[in-house]
Amino acid sequence: MRALKDSDPPRVANECRDISKQKQSEYMLESYSNMAEKNARDLQKEKDWVEKLLLNIMPKSVYEEMKEFGSTTPQRFDSASVMMLDFVDFTEIAVARDPTALVAELNDIFSAFDRIVELFGCECIKTIGDAYMAVSGLPETTEDHAQNIAKVALRVRRYLEKRNAANPQNWQCRIGINTGPIIGSIVGVQKYVYDIFGPGVNLAARMEQMAEPMQIMLCESTYRLLKNDFLLSYCGEVDIKGFNTQTIYSLDGELHGRR
Incomplete structure (x- = not known):
């Protein structure tokens, strides 16, 4: 009996050590599990952030193609409508304004433009300084691309009119619209960007340059698609380098809707 009792303390000590090691x-297993879960959450957050960033610079369908195949194929669209917008006297505004306040106001304006573009199922392609480009009819084709981009242009102008009435800084813009063949593609190797090219884009830029402040200018190809639904004014014939003589019109409003 005594021998058994003498052996009890070592056995108890061993059992305690075993329990301690098990604990x-x-x-450690729980710590590793928690660490793995945290790493997985952090990785998912980073993945979501990258996806959100890429979706800000390219259409969703283009992003999905790039995610699946690692690259995208340039596409030609026979008919899409482009809107080009530029602010009047922006250089003078930039010189006179505090840079931080100017950028904050531009961000606010462009964010409003983005919401309008999304509302009518169009795509914002890019902003360059004070210039803004949007398109309808690509990468998802639609028959009413000209109507959609026209509604965007009218709503953008109305937004600026309301903003100017309520704020000391007056923002005047010129808007050009054109319908024609366009190529859409990812460009860049280190820095990706989705961009559009072609005569349809170039002529939209010429229309914007010819517009008066707060005027929306377009040419014959877009006019033919809008004439039954929108208020349009004939503005004459002009010779445009690379495009010969063009008949141009101003977009004044919708026939059956709000201006």
Whole structure:
């Protein structure tokens, strides 16, 4: 009986050590599990952030193609409508304004433009300084691309009119619209950007340059698609380098809707 009692303390000590090791192993396992879960959450957050960033610079369908295949194929669209917008006297405004306040106001304006573009199912392609480009009819084709981009242009102008009435800084813009063949593609190797090219884009830029402040200018190809639904004014014939003589019109409003 005494021999048995003498052996009890070592056995108890061993059992305690075993229990301690087991607890330590369980604690380490739980710690590793928590760390793995945290790493997985952090990785998912980073993945979501990258996806959100890419979706800001390219259409969703283009992003999905790039995610699946690692690259995208340039596409030609036989008919899409482009809107080009530029602010009047922006250089003078930029010189006179505090840079931080100017950028904050531009961000606010362009964010409003983005919401309008999205509302009518169009795509913002890019902003360059004070210039803004949007398109309808690509990468998802639609028959009413000219109507959609016209509604965007009218709503953008109305937004600026309301903003100017409520704020000391007056923002005047020129808007040009054109319908024609366009190529859409990812460009760049280190820095990706989705861009559009072609005569349809170039002529939209010429229309914007010819517009008066707060005027929306377009040419014959777009006019033919809008004439039954929108208020349009004939503005004459002009010779445009690379495009010969063009008949141009101003977009004044919708026939059956709000201006």
